[in-house]
Amino acid sequence: MKYFVLTVLRLFDRLEEFYDALDKAAVNSATSVMWDAEELCDYLMEINDKKRLLANMKVMRDEIIGGVGERDAELLTQYACGVSTEKLAEKESVNRSTAMRRINGAVNESISVLSRLGIDKEKVENEYFSLPAVKSAYCKTAALRAPKRPSRLIPRNSAAFSCLLRPRESGTA
Numbered sequence: 001m002k003y004f005v006l007t008v009l010r011l012f013d014r015l016e017e018f019y020d021a022l023d024k025a026a027v028n029s030a031t032s033v034m035w036d037a038e039e040l041c042d043y044l045m046e047i048n049d050k051k052r053l054l055a056n057m058k059v060m061r062d063e064i065i066g067g068v069g070e071r072d073a074e075l076l077t078q079y080a081c082g083v084s085t086e087k088l089a090e091k092e093s094v095n096r097s098t099a100m101r102r103i104n105g106a107v108n109e110s111i112s113v114l115s116r117l118g119i120d121k122e123k124v125e126n127e128y129f130s131l132p133a134v135k136s137a138y139c140k141t142a143a144l145r146a147p148k149r150p151s152r153l154i155p156r157n158s159a160a161f162s163c164l165l166r167p168r169e170s171g172t173a
Contacts, residue, residue, distance in 0.1 A: 003142040004124045005064065005110040006080035009073065011137050012061045018133055019054050022047050053128055060114060067113035072106040079103050082144055 026047045029035060035043070065073040078088060089099035114120075129135040 001111045001114065001121055001124070002107050003138055003145065004119075004121075004128070005107055005114065006076065006141045006145065007134060007138045008057055008060050008064065009077040010080040010141060011057065011134065012077075014133070015054050015058055018131075019051060022051050022054070050131055053131055053134075057128075057134075060117065060119065063113050063117060064110045068106040068109045072102060075099075075102060076106050076110070079145075080141055 026044055029040060029043055029047075064076075068076070075088060075092070079085070085096050085099050085103070088103075089096045092099055092102075094102075129138070
């Protein structure tokens, strides 16, 4: 859910653009003579479902801001867009650990706000991932903010690593 919170904040500036694109697709398909009436109705209902999800994301953002406050929401938005915690700490005139605590606290509060709205991980995956832009932004946010694995001292594919795995010859000194 952490990454979905960050995705909602990250995509907010583009929601209107997505909404307009869906409107344009609806108008273009409605004026087309190529559609069967039943297919057209199904397509337009699908577009309306997507528009509903985008409108819900705006409501989620507004509720998140109400829950964490304008200042922490801005901090989270910058964090979601890739600004490092060091830069955020410098901007807020606090140390890095304080900035990270504020971010984590705001994320946790945002998750609580979304759960009160009935948004959980299952609902996100089943409904909101039907929008390719949301799923793509979610994956980018998760990749950007996922904990980095420490590098190995000896890479697995190196000769040094393979010689560690070879059994010793017995009887040699």
